[in-house]
Amino acid sequence: MSNPISIAVIGAGGKMGTRVSNNLAKTDHTVYYSENSPAGQARMADLGRTVTASEEAVVLADVVILAVPDLALGPVSSALVPLLRPGTVVLTLDPAAAYAGLLTTREDVVFAVAHPCHPSVFLERHTPEEYADTFGGIAAPQDVVAAIESDDDEKRAITEATICAMYAPVIDVHWVTVKQLAQLEPTLVETIACMIGALLKESLDEAINTMGVPEPAARAILLGHTQVALANSLKGDNPFSDACLIAMDYGRSNIIKEDWKKVFQDDELDKNLAAMLHLDAIKR
Ligand SMILES: NC(=O)c1ccc[n+]([C@@H]2O[C@H](COP(=O)([O-])OP(=O)(O)OC[C@H]3O[C@@H](n4cnc5c(N)ncnc54)[C@H](O)[C@@H]3O)[C@@H](O)[C@H]2O)c1
Incomplete structure (x- = not known):
């Protein structure tokens, strides 16, 4: 446990x-909880947590975690950042607003972003709690990818300690730039991985509802093959069969656009972020 x-x-x-x-x-840290919606305050009351007004909480804090919606980060940071003590760390949980330049910043305040990786599909799990924890932060260990806009080792250390406590159990914190974090999330994991997850579900529904395949059969073969597809592609566990490679080529040429990798380009990332943040355009 850190200080x-x-x-x-x-x-x-x-x-x-x-x-x-x-x-x-669960830690020895002093934690102040702020929440402005009645529904959120009711959830906190159910958990036995007392609400402190944001303006009071932030002046007492070494680290301020902004767990508000991305769309609220602009107004919330403009209201709270001017109040902070010099040296305070402001931690957001998603890079979109920071990368889009929506946060109110200050020279004497440290800005960081930390996004949980969620537990890996290849994680070695041992307990029912670890198997049940697909999101992470409860029982299954996960990594975190983070960015910090400071060279101060002490600030990085308290930021890393906070990250490890709030997303626990944490295996490792990987430090990247804010831009790299935005290339990972949304592009790599929401635009691509989550989209493919949703495509798998749509395909399953198609097999069941349009093709008339019994649901248990369709679900069983899809879930098993999803593991094989990921293990073969991402871990190199086994080669795909020759026939499978032909079927994969058929799928790629019929489903994937040739220029799909453009989603990694800066201008496309900006378009994606502008849509996510409900902006006309990203202005930097
Ligand atoms: N939901 C996820 O799976 C997930 C995963 C990783 C990161 N994130 C990031 O976490 C952040 C929070 O997202 P979320 O999904 O938890 O949002 P949410 O809408 O569930 O919760 C946000 C809370 O902030 C409160 N709030 C809004 N303005 C406030 C203010 N001025 N003062 C105090 N409280 C205020 C809202 O009432 C609400 O309870 C976002 O940056 C999001 O991108 C979310």
């Missing part, structure tokens, strides 16, 4: 706010 510090969680009654608060509450 206890003071942490403010803004948006503590939301989805991520609740998750990180559940973990921070």
